[in-house]
Amino acid sequence: MTHAPTTRPLDRDDPLDDFSSREIELDGVAKKVYLMGSGPAVIVMTEMPGISPQVARFARWVRDAGFTVYMPSLFGRDGAVPQAEEGAAVFKRACVSAEFRAFASNASSPVTQWLRALARLAHAECGGPGVGAIGMCFTGNFALSMMLERAVLAPVVCQPSLPLDDAAGTNVAADELAAVRERLEREDLTVMAYRFDGDRFCKAERFAAFSQALGDRFVARVLPDSAANPDTPPFFAQVVASPHSVVTAHLIDEAGQPTIAARDEILAFFARRLLG
Numbered sequence: 001m002t003h004a005p006t007t008r009p010l011d012r013d014d015p016l017d018d019f020s021s022r023e024i025e026l027d028g029v030a031k032k033v034y035l036m037g038s039g040p041a042v043i044v045m046t047e048m049p050g051i052s053p054q055v056a057r058f059a060r061w062v063r064d065a066g067f068t069v070y071m072p073s074l075f076g077r078d079g080a081v082p083q084a085e086e087g088a089a090v091f092k093r094a095c096v097s098a099e100f101r102a103f104a105s106n107a108s109s110p111v112t113q114w115l116r117a118l119a120r121l122a123h124a125e126c127g128g129p130g131v132g133a134i135g136m137c138f139t140g141n142f143a144l145s146m147m148l149e150r151a152v153l154a155p156v157v158c159q160p161s162l163p164l165d166d167a168a169g170t171n172v173a174a175d176e177l178a179a180v181r182e183r184l185e186r187e188d189l190t191v192m193a194y195r196f197d198g199d200r201f202c203k204a205e206r207f208a209a210f211s212q213a214l215g216d217r218f219v220a221r222v223l224p225d226s227a228a229n230p231d232t233p234p235f236f237a238q239v240v241a242s243p244h245s246v247v248t249a250h251l252i253d254e255a256g257q258p259t260i261a262a263r264d265e266i267l268a269f270f271a272r273r274l275l276g
Contacts, residue, residue, distance in 0.1 A: 007057065007253070008053060008056075008057070009053070010053045010054060010057070010081075010233075011053075011081060011233075012053070012081065013053070013079050013080050013081055014051075014052075014053040014056045014079040015079060016034055016051070016056060016078060016079045018036060018060075019034040019035060019036045019056075019059075019069075019071070020034070020035050020036065021033065021034050021035070022035065024072075024118065024121065026114055026117035026118060026121065027113060027114055027117055029114050031072050031073060031074070031114070032072070032073040032078070033070055033071065033072045033073070033118070034051070034059070034069070034070075034071040034072075034073070034078075035068065035069060035070055035071070036059070036060070036063050036068070036069050037062070037063035037066075037067055037068045037069050038066075038067075038068055039066045039067045039068055039126065039128070039274075039275070040066075040067055040068065040126055040127070040128030040129070040130070040131060040132070040274040040275065041067065041068045041069075041070055041119075041122035041123060041125070041126040041128070041131040041132070042062050042067045042068070042069055042070070042131060042132035042133070042134065042154075042270055042274075043070050043071075043072070043115065043118060043119055043122060043131060043132070043133040043134070043143075043146070044058065044059045044062060044069055044070070044071040044134055045071075045072065045074065045115070045133070045134065045135040045136065045139035045142055045143070046071065046072075046073075046074055046075075046076070046136065046139065047136035047137035047138060047139065047140075047158075047159075047245055047248060047249075048075070048076075048087070048090065048091050048094065048137050048138045048161070048235075049075065049076045049080075049082050049086070049087035049088075049090035049091055049235055050073075050074075050075055050076020050077055050078060050080060050082070050087075050090060051071065051073060051076065051078045051079060051080075052079075052080065052081065052082050052233065052248065052249070053079070053081060054233075054245070054248035054249050054251070055071075055136075055248050056071075056079065057248070058247050058248055058263070059071050061263065061267065062267065062270070065267040065270065065271065066271065066275060067132070067270060067274070068122070068125075068126045070118060070122045072115070072118065074111065074139065075090050075093070075094050075097075075138075076090045077090075081233050082233040082234065082235035082236060082249070083233070083234050083235060084234040084235050084237075084238040084239055086235075087234075087235030087239055088235070088239050091239070094138060095164070098110065099111040100138065100162070101162070101163070101171065102138075102162055102163065102164050103163050103164055103165050104162075104163055104169075104171060105163050105165075105166040105168075105169030105170070105171070106169065106170065106171075106172070106173055106174055107171070107173050108141075108145045108171065108172050108173050108176055109141075109142065109145070109162070109171065111142070112142050112145035112146060115133075115142055115145075115146055116145075116146050116148060116149035116152075117149075119131050119133060119146055119149045119151045119152050120149055120151055122151075123151035128274055128275075129153060129273070129274060129276065130150075130151045130152060130153035130154070130273070130274060131151050131152055131153065131154075131274070132152075132153070132154035132155075132156070132269075132270040132273065132274055133146045133152050133154070133155050133156065134155075134156040134157075134158060134266065135156070135157060135158065135160065136158040136159060136245065136246075136247070136248065137158070137159050137160075137161045137201070137202075137244065137245065138161055138162060140157050140158055140159055140160025140161060140162070140202070141157065141160040141162055141170065141171040141172055143155040143156055143157050143191075144157055144160075144170075144172055144177075144180060144191060144210075145172055145176060145180075147180045147183060147184070147189075147191075148176060148179060148180065148183075150183075153187075153189060153273045153274065154269055154270050154272075154273035154274055155191045155192070156191075156192045156193070156194075156266050156269065156270075157191060157192070157193040157194070157210075158193075158194045158195075158245070158246050158247060159194065159195045159196070159199055159201065159202040159244050159245060159246060160193075160195075160202055160206060161201040161202055164201070167203040167205040167206060168205035168206060168208065168209045169206070169209070170206070170209050170210060170213065177213045177214070178213075180214065181213060181214050181215065181217065184214060184217040185215075185217065189217065189273075190217050190218075190219050191210075191214060191217060191218050191219065192219050192221070192265070192266060192269050193207060193210065193218060193219065193220045193221065194220075194221045194222075194223065194246040194247070194262050194266075195207060195220075195221075195222055195223070195246065196222070196223050196224075196225055196227070196228055196242070196243035196244060196246065196250065197222050197223065197224055197225050197243075198225040198242055198243055199242055199243055199244050200240075200241070200242040200244075201240070201242070201244060202244070204222075207220045207222070221262060221265070223243075223246060223258050223259065223262065224258070225242075225243045227243075227252070227257065227258035227259055228243030228244075228250040228252075228259070229249070229250045229251060229252045229259070232249045232250060233249060236249045236250070246259055246262050247259065247262060247263045247266065251263065
């Protein structure tokens with residue numbers, strides 16, 4: 001199977017023209033979803049401030065690994081290079097949106113119900129044993145809440161940033177976390193989780209809280225700050241201003257880099273759970 005090149009310029013808006021797009025209505029809410037590839041489904045949830053060229057690049061890597069990508073547009077301008085002012089405005093809007101409980105330490109964001117319904121639909125459309133899900137930054141915790149949908153077998157949590165006001169908060173309701181832990185143990189599943197050591201938005205306390213709630217089913221990887229790409233779009237340089245995005249903006253696309261090792265581990269995790 002031949003694909004358009006996975007790697008496109010990262011300093012120009014990505015037209016996303018190798019994806020198909022659909023308006024998908026679930027639970028009375030319609031969202032645009034970008035699709036590509038074949039094989040079992042993986043839900044790729046964008047980081048703040050939207051589906052950047054780096055997020056699209058990651059989605060193409062998932063496609064190349066043998067999966068159908070479902071990438072919902074959750075906020076921001078699709079395909080846009082993350083600029084500082086525009087990105088900050090998107091961030092502020094999301095913070096006050098009822099869909100994302102940005103400041104709720106122990107309550108799940110309502111959008112996770114829609115994402116669980118998307119996982120159900122994707123599994124029905126693509127088959128296989130189940131679906132994978134990766135959340136990043138603002139959506140990082142969502143992959144965990146999606147485990148309440150039995151189709152989700154391979155959750156990946158990258159630099160989960162919510163809640164913004166409590167470093168040890170999980171942004172997942174306590175009863176949901178308990179249900180997720182019970183399922184992980186019953187079905188012998190794991191959650192893969194990634195962050196940079198010096199991340200201002202996802203600190204050690206958050207991973208400690210998840211480890212306490214989920215035990216050794218929560219497999220944490222903490223990358224050194226020296227592994228982060230110093231050459232990032234303006235939003236990351238000026239607003240985020242710390243190592244943060246493990247498989248997107250701060251990834252160094254060179255063999256032997258810790259961020260490439262993290263990407264490869266994630267793709268292997270999807271393959272193990274979904275391709276058998």
